[in-house]
Amino acid sequence: MNVTHADESTAATTIPEEHRADVETLWEYHNMHHELRPCDVGIGLGSHDLGVAIIATDLYHRGMYPLLVFTGANAPTTIERFPRGEAVHYAEYATEHGVPTHAVLVESQATNTQENFELTHKLLDGRGIAVRSAIVMSRPYQQRRAYATAKKLWPQVDIICASNPLDVDSYVCSIGDVNKVISMLVGDTQRIHVYAERGFAISQEIPVDVVAAYERLKQSGYTSRLL
Numbered sequence: 560m561n562v563t564h565a566d567e568s569t570a571a572t573t574i575p576e577e578h579r580a581d582v583e584t585l586w587e588y589h590n591m592h593h594e595l596r597p598c599d600v601g602i603g604l605g606s607h608d609l610g611v612a613i614i615a616t617d618l619y620h621r622g623m624y625p626l627l628v629f630t631g632a633n634a635p636t637t638i639e640r641f642p643r644g645e646a647v648h649y650a651e652y653a654t655e656h657g658v659p660t661h662a663v664l665v666e667s668q669a670t671n672t673q674e675n676f677e678l679t680h681k682l683l684d685g686r687g688i689a690v691r692s693a694i695v696m697s698r699p700y701q702q703r704r705a706y707a708t709a710k711k712l713w714p715q716v717d718i719i720c721a722s723n724p725l726d727v728d729s730y731v732c733s734i735g736d737v738n739k740v741i742s743m744l745v746g747d748t749q750r751i752h753v754y755a756e757r758g759f760a761i762s763q764e765i766p767v768d769v770v771a772a773y774e775r776l777k778q779s780g781y782t783s784r785l786l
Contacts, residue, residue: 572732578741578779581772585744586727588769589700591720598624598692598719604675604705605631605645608698610723610733612649615696616656618721623694627658628682630666630675672705673759676712692717699730700744704751707760741776746784748773753786
């Protein structure tokens with residue numbers, strides 16, 4: 560049987576049925592399901608996912624914040640896609656889609672989630688901008704870790720998490736690599752526990768069904784993003 564390019568493309572973006580329930584369990588766990596409301600600032604966390612810039616731009620136009628900060632340098636997974644830096648490319652997307660340049664700040668040095676918040680805090684403090692509330696935008700499966708990190712480093716700020724509102728299948732198609740997405744889900748689940756233990760984030764409950772799904776996916780070989 561001949562395998563066409565279309566068949567290969569479909570396989571690359573199709574969640575294996577034997578893993579679907581576990582993938583959906585982790586996907587749902589990392590979604591904080593926060594209700595959006597206007598905040599002092601929006602913070603877009605850099606990554607390989609342009610969806611962060613898309614939702615950040617949309618929420619600005621919906622009046623959810625008057626100021627938007629994009630934070631992020633580069634990682635091995637983003638250098639080819641965003642060669643000038645994640646935050647720089649996100650800011651370009653926002654301004655190209657109608658966000659005024661005066662409403663966008665760029666923090667271009669952070670290389671991890673902890674630095675995202677530390678350097679954003681420093682940037683805003685340096686400009687005399689008081690922050691009592693923030694909408695933090697990230698990859699969908701980074702929401703819980705972003706929340707835990709922000710509450711550890713910036714406990715006085717009311718944190719609301721948001722992501723580009725895609726279901727898991729649509730998200731996999733947008734990234735184009737199902738193995739990458741599942742491995743990132745597994746890696747971020749591990750980090751919820753490990754980062755709390757190391758003092759990088761607040762502790763959060765991990766339900767037994769989430770632990771079981773994580774273990775099964777890990778045993779199935781989705782380990783490339785484990786610490």
